[in-house]
Amino acid sequence: MLPNHGANPQQVYEAMNLKEPETLIDFSENVNHLPFPLNLDIDKLLPVITAYPHPDGEPFLSAVAAYHGIEKEAILLGNGAAEIFALLGNVLANKRVLVVHPTFSEYEATLAPHHVEFERVLVEDIATYQLPMKTLQEKIPYASAIYLCTPNNPTGVLPPREEIQQMIDWAQRTATLVVLDEAFLDWIGEEHTFITDAPNYDHVLVVRSMTKMYKMPGLRLGYAVGNASLIRSLARFASHWHINGVASALGAEMLKLHNYREKSIREVAVSRETLRTFLEGQGCVVTNSQTNYMSFQLAEVEKSEAFYHFMLARGLVLRHSKNFRGMDGSWFRVGIKARPQMEAFEQGMIAWSQQ
Structure with missing residues:
Protein backbone atom coordinates (compact mmCIF):
# COMPACT_ATOMS: atom_id res chain seq x y z
CA MET A 1 0.00 0.00 0.00
CA PRO A 37 17.01 30.95 6.79
CA LEU A 38 18.69 30.87 10.20
CA ASN A 39 22.30 30.32 11.19
CA LEU A 40 22.14 27.92 14.10
CA ASP A 41 24.53 28.43 17.01
CA ILE A 42 24.69 25.30 19.18
CA ASP A 43 26.15 27.29 22.09
CA LYS A 44 23.08 29.55 22.11
CA LEU A 45 20.71 26.62 21.72
CA LEU A 46 22.35 24.44 24.37
CA PRO A 47 20.62 26.17 27.33
CA VAL A 48 17.28 25.58 25.58
CA ILE A 49 18.10 21.94 24.86
CA THR A 50 19.19 21.18 28.44
CA ALA A 51 16.21 22.86 30.13
CA TYR A 52 12.56 21.87 30.31
CA PRO A 53 10.51 23.85 27.79
CA HIS A 54 8.17 26.60 28.93
CA PRO A 55 4.78 25.04 29.82
CA ASP A 56 2.94 27.58 27.65
CA GLY A 57 5.33 27.30 24.69
CA GLU A 58 7.09 30.61 25.15
CA PRO A 59 8.66 32.47 23.43
CA PHE A 60 6.68 31.21 20.41
CA LEU A 61 3.29 31.92 21.98
CA SER A 62 4.05 35.62 22.39
CA ALA A 63 5.62 35.75 18.93
CA VAL A 64 2.45 34.38 17.30
CA ALA A 65 0.29 36.85 19.22
CA ALA A 66 2.47 39.77 18.14
CA TYR A 67 2.71 38.58 14.54
CA HIS A 68 -1.06 38.41 14.08
CA GLY A 69 -2.03 41.17 16.52
CA ILE A 70 -4.22 38.89 18.68
CA GLU A 71 -4.44 37.93 22.35
CA LYS A 72 -2.48 34.92 23.63
CA GLU A 73 -5.70 33.47 25.05
CA ALA A 74 -6.90 32.97 21.47
CA ILE A 75 -3.93 30.75 20.56
CA LEU A 76 -3.28 27.04 21.02
CA LEU A 77 0.21 25.84 20.13
CA GLY A 78 0.72 22.36 18.70
CA ASN A 79 3.48 19.86 18.15
CA GLY A 80 2.93 20.47 14.47
CA ALA A 81 -0.50 21.27 13.04
CA ALA A 82 -1.03 17.50 13.18
CA GLU A 83 -1.35 17.67 16.97
CA ILE A 84 -4.08 20.29 16.67
CA PHE A 85 -6.05 17.94 14.41
CA ALA A 86 -5.49 15.09 16.86
CA LEU A 87 -6.79 17.23 19.75
CA LEU A 88 -9.90 18.11 17.75
CA GLY A 89 -10.80 14.44 17.70
CA ASN A 90 -11.47 14.62 21.44
CA VAL A 91 -14.12 17.33 21.13
CA LEU A 92 -15.71 15.84 18.01
CA ALA A 93 -15.92 12.24 19.23
CA ASN A 94 -19.07 10.39 18.15
CA LYS A 95 -20.25 13.37 16.10
CA ARG A 96 -20.85 14.05 12.41
CA VAL A 97 -18.16 15.95 10.52
CA LEU A 98 -18.44 17.39 7.02
CA VAL A 99 -15.25 17.16 4.94
CA VAL A 100 -14.76 18.82 1.56
CA HIS A 101 -12.73 16.61 -0.81
CA PRO A 102 -10.20 16.19 -2.26
CA THR A 103 -8.25 17.28 0.79
CA PHE A 104 -5.54 16.53 3.34
CA SER A 105 -5.94 12.96 4.58
CA GLU A 106 -4.96 13.76 8.17
CA TYR A 107 -8.36 15.23 9.03
CA GLU A 108 -10.15 11.93 8.75
CA ALA A 109 -7.17 9.94 10.02
CA THR A 110 -7.16 11.83 13.32
CA LEU A 111 -10.94 11.79 13.69
CA ALA A 112 -11.58 8.14 12.80
CA PRO A 113 -10.33 6.68 16.14
CA HIS A 114 -12.96 8.82 17.88
CA HIS A 115 -15.84 7.13 16.02
CA VAL A 116 -16.69 10.23 14.00
CA GLU A 117 -19.33 9.90 11.29
CA PHE A 118 -18.06 11.47 8.05
CA GLU A 119 -20.20 13.35 5.55
CA ARG A 120 -18.04 13.72 2.44
CA VAL A 121 -18.66 16.32 -0.25
CA LEU A 122 -16.70 16.61 -3.51
CA VAL A 123 -15.90 19.92 -5.15
CA GLU A 124 -17.61 20.62 -8.45
CA ASP A 125 -14.35 21.06 -10.37
CA ILE A 126 -10.93 19.93 -9.21
CA ALA A 127 -8.84 22.28 -11.35
CA THR A 128 -10.55 25.37 -9.89
CA TYR A 129 -11.63 23.71 -6.62
CA GLN A 130 -15.13 25.05 -7.10
CA LEU A 131 -16.97 24.62 -3.82
CA PRO A 132 -20.47 23.06 -4.01
CA MET A 133 -22.05 25.93 -2.07
CA LYS A 134 -25.66 24.79 -2.40
CA THR A 135 -24.80 21.31 -1.11
CA LEU A 136 -22.77 22.77 1.75
CA GLN A 137 -25.64 25.03 2.77
CA GLU A 138 -27.92 22.00 2.92
CA LYS A 139 -25.50 19.81 4.90
CA ILE A 140 -23.83 22.21 7.35
CA PRO A 141 -26.85 22.37 9.74
CA TYR A 142 -26.62 18.61 10.29
CA ALA A 143 -22.87 18.53 11.04
CA SER A 144 -21.01 19.30 14.26
CA ALA A 145 -18.01 20.52 12.27
CA ILE A 146 -16.82 21.20 8.74
CA TYR A 147 -13.17 20.96 7.63
CA LEU A 148 -11.91 23.10 4.77
CA CYS A 149 -8.31 23.36 3.57
CA THR A 150 -7.62 26.98 2.56
CA PRO A 151 -5.65 26.97 0.31
CA ASN A 152 -6.44 23.43 -0.60
CA ASN A 153 -4.04 20.57 -0.45
CA PRO A 154 -3.54 18.95 -3.00
CA THR A 155 -4.72 21.51 -5.57
CA GLY A 156 -3.19 24.70 -4.19
CA VAL A 157 -6.41 26.63 -4.87
CA LEU A 158 -7.68 29.22 -2.38
CA PRO A 159 -11.50 29.39 -2.41
CA PRO A 160 -12.96 32.91 -2.66
CA ARG A 161 -13.06 34.71 0.69
CA GLU A 162 -16.73 35.53 0.29
CA GLU A 163 -17.58 31.83 -0.04
CA ILE A 164 -15.62 30.95 3.09
CA GLN A 165 -17.34 33.78 4.94
CA GLN A 166 -20.73 32.52 3.72
CA MET A 167 -19.91 29.06 5.09
CA ILE A 168 -18.97 30.59 8.44
CA ASP A 169 -22.25 32.53 8.55
CA TRP A 170 -24.26 29.39 7.81
CA ALA A 171 -22.34 27.39 10.40
CA GLN A 172 -22.77 29.91 13.21
CA ARG A 173 -26.56 29.52 13.02
CA THR A 174 -26.29 25.88 14.08
CA ALA A 175 -23.13 26.07 16.23
CA THR A 176 -21.24 24.06 13.62
CA LEU A 177 -17.48 24.33 14.12
CA VAL A 178 -15.64 25.60 11.04
CA VAL A 179 -12.05 24.32 10.88
CA LEU A 180 -9.95 26.25 8.37
CA ASP A 181 -6.56 24.71 7.62
CA GLU A 182 -4.32 27.58 6.50
CA ALA A 183 -1.09 25.57 6.45
CA PHE A 184 -0.13 26.97 3.03
CA LEU A 185 -1.58 30.48 3.31
CA ASP A 186 1.93 31.90 3.90
CA TRP A 187 2.49 31.44 0.16
CA ILE A 188 -0.36 33.81 -0.69
CA GLY A 189 -0.33 36.47 2.02
CA GLU A 190 -1.73 37.32 5.45
CA GLU A 191 -4.37 39.59 3.93
CA HIS A 192 -6.30 36.41 3.10
CA THR A 193 -6.26 34.88 6.58
CA PHE A 194 -9.24 34.44 8.89
CA ILE A 195 -7.00 34.45 11.97
CA THR A 196 -7.94 37.94 13.11
CA ASP A 197 -11.63 37.11 12.58
CA ALA A 198 -11.64 33.73 14.33
CA PRO A 199 -11.57 34.97 17.97
CA ASN A 200 -14.77 36.92 17.29
CA TYR A 201 -16.73 33.74 16.53
CA ASP A 202 -17.72 30.98 18.93
CA HIS A 203 -17.24 28.23 16.37
CA VAL A 204 -14.30 29.02 14.07
CA LEU A 205 -10.82 27.53 14.40
CA VAL A 206 -7.94 28.46 12.08
CA VAL A 207 -4.98 26.08 11.99
CA ARG A 208 -1.49 27.10 10.84
CA SER A 209 1.78 25.23 10.33
CA MET A 210 5.39 26.41 10.58
CA THR A 211 6.53 23.49 8.43
CA LYS A 212 6.01 24.65 4.86
CA MET A 213 7.20 28.24 4.55
CA TYR A 214 9.86 28.03 7.23
CA LYS A 215 11.46 24.72 6.22
CA MET A 216 11.28 23.07 9.62
CA PRO A 217 9.21 19.86 9.30
CA GLY A 218 11.55 17.98 11.62
CA LEU A 219 10.85 20.28 14.57
CA ARG A 220 7.03 19.93 14.51
CA LEU A 221 5.44 23.29 15.28
CA GLY A 222 2.03 24.74 14.53
CA TYR A 223 -0.80 26.65 16.14
CA ALA A 224 -4.52 27.28 16.09
CA VAL A 225 -6.49 30.47 16.67
CA GLY A 226 -10.07 30.76 17.86
CA ASN A 227 -12.40 31.98 20.58
CA ALA A 228 -10.74 31.72 24.02
CA SER A 229 -13.38 29.28 25.23
CA LEU A 230 -12.82 27.00 22.23
CA ILE A 231 -9.06 27.16 22.76
CA ARG A 232 -9.44 26.12 26.40
CA SER A 233 -11.66 23.18 25.43
CA LEU A 234 -8.91 21.86 23.16
CA ALA A 235 -5.96 22.71 25.42
CA ARG A 236 -7.22 20.48 28.23
CA PHE A 237 -6.45 17.43 26.08
CA ALA A 238 -2.84 18.45 25.36
CA SER A 239 0.01 16.90 27.31
CA HIS A 240 2.34 18.97 29.48
CA TRP A 241 5.49 20.32 27.77
CA HIS A 242 4.14 19.33 24.36
CA ILE A 243 5.99 22.19 22.63
CA ASN A 244 9.66 21.46 21.99
CA GLY A 245 11.88 24.17 23.47
CA VAL A 246 14.12 24.39 20.41
CA ALA A 247 11.09 24.53 18.09
CA SER A 248 9.61 27.34 20.18
CA ALA A 249 12.82 29.38 20.14
CA LEU A 250 13.38 28.96 16.40
CA GLY A 251 9.70 29.50 15.59
CA ALA A 252 9.78 32.86 17.36
CA GLU A 253 12.78 33.88 15.25
CA MET A 254 11.17 32.65 12.03
CA LEU A 255 8.18 34.96 12.41
CA LYS A 256 10.54 37.93 12.28
CA LEU A 257 11.80 37.01 8.80
CA HIS A 258 9.67 39.28 6.63
Whole structure:
Protein backbone atom coordinates (compact mmCIF):
# COMPACT_ATOMS: atom_id res chain seq x y z
CA MET A 1 0.00 0.00 0.00
CA LEU A 2 1.36 3.42 -0.96
CA PRO A 3 2.05 5.97 1.82
CA ASN A 4 -0.79 8.41 2.51
CA HIS A 5 1.56 11.38 2.71
CA GLY A 6 4.25 13.01 0.63
CA ALA A 7 7.93 12.90 1.74
CA ASN A 8 9.81 9.76 2.85
CA PRO A 9 10.21 8.62 -0.79
CA GLN A 10 12.02 5.44 0.20
CA GLN A 11 8.69 4.13 1.51
CA VAL A 12 7.18 4.51 -1.96
CA TYR A 13 9.85 2.31 -3.53
CA GLU A 14 9.51 -0.24 -0.73
CA ALA A 15 5.71 -0.34 -1.06
CA MET A 16 5.95 -0.85 -4.83
CA ASN A 17 8.85 -3.30 -4.58
CA LEU A 18 10.95 -1.12 -6.89
CA LYS A 19 14.70 -0.63 -6.91
CA GLU A 20 15.54 2.81 -5.58
CA PRO A 21 17.69 4.87 -7.98
CA GLU A 22 20.95 6.34 -6.67
CA THR A 23 19.60 9.87 -7.07
CA LEU A 24 16.13 10.92 -5.98
CA ILE A 25 14.27 14.20 -6.25
CA ASP A 26 11.29 14.24 -3.94
CA PHE A 27 8.55 16.32 -5.57
CA SER A 28 5.98 14.69 -3.28
CA GLU A 29 6.83 17.01 -0.39
CA ASN A 30 6.09 20.71 -0.51
CA VAL A 31 8.45 22.41 1.94
CA ASN A 32 10.13 25.69 0.95
CA HIS A 33 13.02 24.91 -1.42
CA LEU A 34 15.06 27.97 -0.40
CA PRO A 35 17.94 27.42 2.05
CA PHE A 36 17.14 27.27 5.77
CA PRO A 37 17.01 30.95 6.79
CA LEU A 38 18.69 30.87 10.20
CA ASN A 39 22.30 30.32 11.19
CA LEU A 40 22.14 27.92 14.10
CA ASP A 41 24.53 28.43 17.01
CA ILE A 42 24.69 25.30 19.18
CA ASP A 43 26.15 27.29 22.09
CA LYS A 44 23.08 29.55 22.11
CA LEU A 45 20.71 26.62 21.72
CA LEU A 46 22.35 24.44 24.37
CA PRO A 47 20.62 26.17 27.33
CA VAL A 48 17.28 25.58 25.58
CA ILE A 49 18.10 21.94 24.86
CA THR A 50 19.19 21.18 28.44
CA ALA A 51 16.21 22.86 30.13
CA TYR A 52 12.56 21.87 30.31
CA PRO A 53 10.51 23.85 27.79
CA HIS A 54 8.17 26.60 28.93
CA PRO A 55 4.78 25.04 29.82
CA ASP A 56 2.94 27.58 27.65
CA GLY A 57 5.33 27.30 24.69
CA GLU A 58 7.09 30.61 25.15
CA PRO A 59 8.66 32.47 23.43
CA PHE A 60 6.68 31.21 20.41
CA LEU A 61 3.29 31.92 21.98
CA SER A 62 4.05 35.62 22.39
CA ALA A 63 5.62 35.75 18.93
CA VAL A 64 2.45 34.38 17.30
CA ALA A 65 0.29 36.85 19.22
CA ALA A 66 2.47 39.77 18.14
CA TYR A 67 2.71 38.58 14.54
CA HIS A 68 -1.06 38.41 14.08
CA GLY A 69 -2.03 41.17 16.52
CA ILE A 70 -4.22 38.89 18.68
CA GLU A 71 -4.44 37.93 22.35
CA LYS A 72 -2.48 34.92 23.63
CA GLU A 73 -5.70 33.47 25.05
CA ALA A 74 -6.90 32.97 21.47
CA ILE A 75 -3.93 30.75 20.56
CA LEU A 76 -3.28 27.04 21.02
CA LEU A 77 0.21 25.84 20.13
CA GLY A 78 0.72 22.36 18.70
CA ASN A 79 3.48 19.86 18.15
CA GLY A 80 2.93 20.47 14.47
CA ALA A 81 -0.50 21.27 13.04
CA ALA A 82 -1.03 17.50 13.18
CA GLU A 83 -1.35 17.67 16.97
CA ILE A 84 -4.08 20.29 16.67
CA PHE A 85 -6.05 17.94 14.41
CA ALA A 86 -5.49 15.09 16.86
CA LEU A 87 -6.79 17.23 19.75
CA LEU A 88 -9.90 18.11 17.75
CA GLY A 89 -10.80 14.44 17.70
CA ASN A 90 -11.47 14.62 21.44
CA VAL A 91 -14.12 17.33 21.13
CA LEU A 92 -15.71 15.84 18.01
CA ALA A 93 -15.92 12.24 19.23
CA ASN A 94 -19.07 10.39 18.15
CA LYS A 95 -20.25 13.37 16.10
CA ARG A 96 -20.85 14.05 12.41
CA VAL A 97 -18.16 15.95 10.52
CA LEU A 98 -18.44 17.39 7.02
CA VAL A 99 -15.25 17.16 4.94
CA VAL A 100 -14.76 18.82 1.56
CA HIS A 101 -12.73 16.61 -0.81
CA PRO A 102 -10.20 16.19 -2.26
CA THR A 103 -8.25 17.28 0.79
CA PHE A 104 -5.54 16.53 3.34
CA SER A 105 -5.94 12.96 4.58
CA GLU A 106 -4.96 13.76 8.17
CA TYR A 107 -8.36 15.23 9.03
CA GLU A 108 -10.15 11.93 8.75
CA ALA A 109 -7.17 9.94 10.02
CA THR A 110 -7.16 11.83 13.32
CA LEU A 111 -10.94 11.79 13.69
CA ALA A 112 -11.58 8.14 12.80
CA PRO A 113 -10.33 6.68 16.14
CA HIS A 114 -12.96 8.82 17.88
CA HIS A 115 -15.84 7.13 16.02
CA VAL A 116 -16.69 10.23 14.00
CA GLU A 117 -19.33 9.90 11.29
CA PHE A 118 -18.06 11.47 8.05
CA GLU A 119 -20.20 13.35 5.55
CA ARG A 120 -18.04 13.72 2.44
CA VAL A 121 -18.66 16.32 -0.25
CA LEU A 122 -16.70 16.61 -3.51
CA VAL A 123 -15.90 19.92 -5.15
CA GLU A 124 -17.61 20.62 -8.45
CA ASP A 125 -14.35 21.06 -10.37
CA ILE A 126 -10.93 19.93 -9.21
CA ALA A 127 -8.84 22.28 -11.35
CA THR A 128 -10.55 25.37 -9.89
CA TYR A 129 -11.63 23.71 -6.62
CA GLN A 130 -15.13 25.05 -7.10
CA LEU A 131 -16.97 24.62 -3.82
CA PRO A 132 -20.47 23.06 -4.01
CA MET A 133 -22.05 25.93 -2.07
CA LYS A 134 -25.66 24.79 -2.40
CA THR A 135 -24.80 21.31 -1.11
CA LEU A 136 -22.77 22.77 1.75
CA GLN A 137 -25.64 25.03 2.77
CA GLU A 138 -27.92 22.00 2.92
CA LYS A 139 -25.50 19.81 4.90
CA ILE A 140 -23.83 22.21 7.35
CA PRO A 141 -26.85 22.37 9.74
CA TYR A 142 -26.62 18.61 10.29
CA ALA A 143 -22.87 18.53 11.04
CA SER A 144 -21.01 19.30 14.26
CA ALA A 145 -18.01 20.52 12.27
CA ILE A 146 -16.82 21.20 8.74
CA TYR A 147 -13.17 20.96 7.63
CA LEU A 148 -11.91 23.10 4.77
CA CYS A 149 -8.31 23.36 3.57
CA THR A 150 -7.62 26.98 2.56
CA PRO A 151 -5.65 26.97 0.31
CA ASN A 152 -6.44 23.43 -0.60
CA ASN A 153 -4.04 20.57 -0.45
CA PRO A 154 -3.54 18.95 -3.00
CA THR A 155 -4.72 21.51 -5.57
CA GLY A 156 -3.19 24.70 -4.19
CA VAL A 157 -6.41 26.63 -4.87
CA LEU A 158 -7.68 29.22 -2.38
CA PRO A 159 -11.50 29.39 -2.41
CA PRO A 160 -12.96 32.91 -2.66
CA ARG A 161 -13.06 34.71 0.69
CA GLU A 162 -16.73 35.53 0.29
CA GLU A 163 -17.58 31.83 -0.04
CA ILE A 164 -15.62 30.95 3.09
CA GLN A 165 -17.34 33.78 4.94
CA GLN A 166 -20.73 32.52 3.72
CA MET A 167 -19.91 29.06 5.09
CA ILE A 168 -18.97 30.59 8.44
CA ASP A 169 -22.25 32.53 8.55
CA TRP A 170 -24.26 29.39 7.81
CA ALA A 171 -22.34 27.39 10.40
CA GLN A 172 -22.77 29.91 13.21
CA ARG A 173 -26.56 29.52 13.02
CA THR A 174 -26.29 25.88 14.08
CA ALA A 175 -23.13 26.07 16.23
CA THR A 176 -21.24 24.06 13.62
CA LEU A 177 -17.48 24.33 14.12
CA VAL A 178 -15.64 25.60 11.04
CA VAL A 179 -12.05 24.32 10.88
CA LEU A 180 -9.95 26.25 8.37
CA ASP A 181 -6.56 24.71 7.62
CA GLU A 182 -4.32 27.58 6.50
CA ALA A 183 -1.09 25.57 6.45
CA PHE A 184 -0.13 26.97 3.03
CA LEU A 185 -1.58 30.48 3.31
CA ASP A 186 1.93 31.90 3.90
CA TRP A 187 2.49 31.44 0.16
CA ILE A 188 -0.36 33.81 -0.69
CA GLY A 189 -0.33 36.47 2.02
CA GLU A 190 -1.73 37.32 5.45
CA GLU A 191 -4.37 39.59 3.93
CA HIS A 192 -6.30 36.41 3.10
CA THR A 193 -6.26 34.88 6.58
CA PHE A 194 -9.24 34.44 8.89
CA ILE A 195 -7.00 34.45 11.97
CA THR A 196 -7.94 37.94 13.11
CA ASP A 197 -11.63 37.11 12.58
CA ALA A 198 -11.64 33.73 14.33
CA PRO A 199 -11.57 34.97 17.97
CA ASN A 200 -14.77 36.92 17.29
CA TYR A 201 -16.73 33.74 16.53
CA ASP A 202 -17.72 30.98 18.93
CA HIS A 203 -17.24 28.23 16.37
CA VAL A 204 -14.30 29.02 14.07
CA LEU A 205 -10.82 27.53 14.40
CA VAL A 206 -7.94 28.46 12.08
CA VAL A 207 -4.98 26.08 11.99
CA ARG A 208 -1.49 27.10 10.84
CA SER A 209 1.78 25.23 10.33
CA MET A 210 5.39 26.41 10.58
CA THR A 211 6.53 23.49 8.43
CA LYS A 212 6.01 24.65 4.86
CA MET A 213 7.20 28.24 4.55
CA TYR A 214 9.86 28.03 7.23
CA LYS A 215 11.46 24.72 6.22
CA MET A 216 11.28 23.07 9.62
CA PRO A 217 9.21 19.86 9.30
CA GLY A 218 11.55 17.98 11.62
CA LEU A 219 10.85 20.28 14.57
CA ARG A 220 7.03 19.93 14.51
CA LEU A 221 5.44 23.29 15.28
CA GLY A 222 2.03 24.74 14.53
CA TYR A 223 -0.80 26.65 16.14
CA ALA A 224 -4.52 27.28 16.09
CA VAL A 225 -6.49 30.47 16.67
CA GLY A 226 -10.07 30.76 17.86
CA ASN A 227 -12.40 31.98 20.58
CA ALA A 228 -10.74 31.72 24.02
CA SER A 229 -13.38 29.28 25.23
CA LEU A 230 -12.82 27.00 22.23
CA ILE A 231 -9.06 27.16 22.76
CA ARG A 232 -9.44 26.12 26.40
CA SER A 233 -11.66 23.18 25.43
CA LEU A 234 -8.91 21.86 23.16
CA ALA A 235 -5.96 22.71 25.42
CA ARG A 236 -7.22 20.48 28.23
CA PHE A 237 -6.45 17.43 26.08
CA ALA A 238 -2.84 18.45 25.36
CA SER A 239 0.01 16.90 27.31
CA HIS A 240 2.34 18.97 29.48
CA TRP A 241 5.49 20.32 27.77
CA HIS A 242 4.14 19.33 24.36
CA ILE A 243 5.99 22.19 22.63
CA ASN A 244 9.66 21.46 21.99
CA GLY A 245 11.88 24.17 23.47
CA VAL A 246 14.12 24.39 20.41
CA ALA A 247 11.09 24.53 18.09
CA SER A 248 9.61 27.34 20.18
CA ALA A 249 12.82 29.38 20.14
CA LEU A 250 13.38 28.96 16.40
CA GLY A 251 9.70 29.50 15.59
CA ALA A 252 9.78 32.86 17.36
CA GLU A 253 12.78 33.88 15.25
CA MET A 254 11.17 32.65 12.03
CA LEU A 255 8.18 34.96 12.41
CA LYS A 256 10.54 37.93 12.28
CA LEU A 257 11.80 37.01 8.80
CA HIS A 258 9.67 39.28 6.63
CA ASN A 259 12.24 39.47 3.81
CA TYR A 260 12.60 35.68 3.71
CA ARG A 261 8.83 35.23 3.36
CA GLU A 262 8.57 37.86 0.65
CA LYS A 263 11.50 36.40 -1.29
CA SER A 264 10.00 32.91 -1.04
CA ILE A 265 6.62 34.11 -2.33
CA ARG A 266 8.20 35.99 -5.26
CA GLU A 267 10.47 33.15 -6.37
CA VAL A 268 7.76 30.51 -6.10
CA ALA A 269 5.31 32.69 -8.05
CA VAL A 270 7.74 32.81 -10.99
CA SER A 271 8.51 29.08 -10.80
CA ARG A 272 4.82 28.22 -10.50
CA GLU A 273 3.92 30.05 -13.69
CA THR A 274 6.86 28.46 -15.50
CA LEU A 275 5.64 25.05 -14.37
CA ARG A 276 2.05 25.83 -15.33
CA THR A 277 3.09 26.90 -18.82
CA PHE A 278 5.19 23.76 -19.27
CA LEU A 279 2.47 21.38 -18.08
CA GLU A 280 -0.20 23.00 -20.23
CA GLY A 281 2.20 22.74 -23.16
CA GLN A 282 2.32 19.01 -22.50
CA GLY A 283 -1.47 18.86 -22.78
CA CYS A 284 -2.06 18.49 -19.05
CA VAL A 285 -4.98 19.81 -17.02
CA VAL A 286 -3.49 21.95 -14.27
CA THR A 287 -4.99 23.20 -11.00
CA ASN A 288 -5.24 26.94 -10.44
CA SER A 289 -2.65 26.84 -7.65
CA GLN A 290 -1.48 29.86 -5.66
CA THR A 291 0.99 27.91 -3.52
CA ASN A 292 4.36 26.16 -3.84
CA TYR A 293 2.81 23.06 -5.43
CA MET A 294 0.20 22.23 -8.01
CA SER A 295 -1.62 19.17 -9.27
CA PHE A 296 -1.93 18.06 -12.86
CA GLN A 297 -3.63 15.38 -14.91
CA LEU A 298 -2.20 13.83 -18.05
CA ALA A 299 -3.95 14.27 -21.38
CA GLU A 300 -4.05 10.46 -21.57
CA VAL A 301 -5.51 9.75 -18.15
CA GLU A 302 -5.52 6.00 -18.72
CA LYS A 303 -1.72 6.04 -18.72
CA SER A 304 -1.40 7.62 -15.27
CA GLU A 305 -0.13 4.46 -13.55
CA ALA A 306 2.50 3.81 -16.21
CA PHE A 307 3.61 7.45 -16.05
CA TYR A 308 4.03 7.26 -12.27
CA HIS A 309 6.24 4.17 -12.61
CA PHE A 310 8.22 5.79 -15.42
CA MET A 311 9.01 8.85 -13.32
CA LEU A 312 9.91 6.74 -10.28
CA ALA A 313 12.39 4.78 -12.41
CA ARG A 314 14.09 8.11 -13.20
CA GLY A 315 14.22 9.02 -9.50
CA LEU A 316 11.45 11.62 -9.84
CA VAL A 317 8.99 11.07 -6.98
CA LEU A 318 5.61 12.73 -7.47
CA ARG A 319 2.78 12.76 -4.94
CA HIS A 320 0.27 10.16 -6.04
CA SER A 321 -3.44 10.90 -5.62
CA LYS A 322 -4.74 7.42 -4.89
CA ASN A 323 -5.93 8.47 -1.42
CA PHE A 324 -7.38 11.82 -2.51
CA ARG A 325 -11.11 11.35 -3.00
CA GLY A 326 -12.23 12.58 -6.38
CA MET A 327 -8.72 12.32 -7.84
CA ASP A 328 -8.41 8.54 -7.47
CA GLY A 329 -4.89 8.20 -8.83
CA SER A 330 -5.43 10.13 -12.06
CA TRP A 331 -3.80 13.33 -10.78
CA PHE A 332 -0.29 14.09 -9.54
CA ARG A 333 0.94 16.77 -7.17
CA VAL A 334 4.34 18.29 -7.75
CA GLY A 335 6.16 20.44 -5.20
CA ILE A 336 8.14 23.36 -6.62
CA LYS A 337 11.91 23.04 -6.19
CA ALA A 338 14.99 24.94 -7.34
CA ARG A 339 15.41 25.38 -11.10
CA PRO A 340 17.83 22.42 -11.64
CA GLN A 341 15.33 20.05 -10.02
CA MET A 342 12.43 21.49 -12.02
CA GLU A 343 14.44 21.00 -15.21
CA ALA A 344 14.91 17.35 -14.27
CA PHE A 345 11.14 17.06 -13.88
CA GLU A 346 10.56 18.68 -17.28
CA GLN A 347 13.10 16.39 -18.92
CA GLY A 348 11.36 13.40 -17.38
CA MET A 349 8.00 14.44 -18.77
CA ILE A 350 9.47 15.15 -22.20
CA ALA A 351 11.12 11.72 -22.21
CA TRP A 352 7.75 10.18 -21.32
CA SER A 353 6.00 11.96 -24.17
CA GLN A 354 8.65 10.84 -26.66
CA GLN A 355 8.38 7.13 -25.90
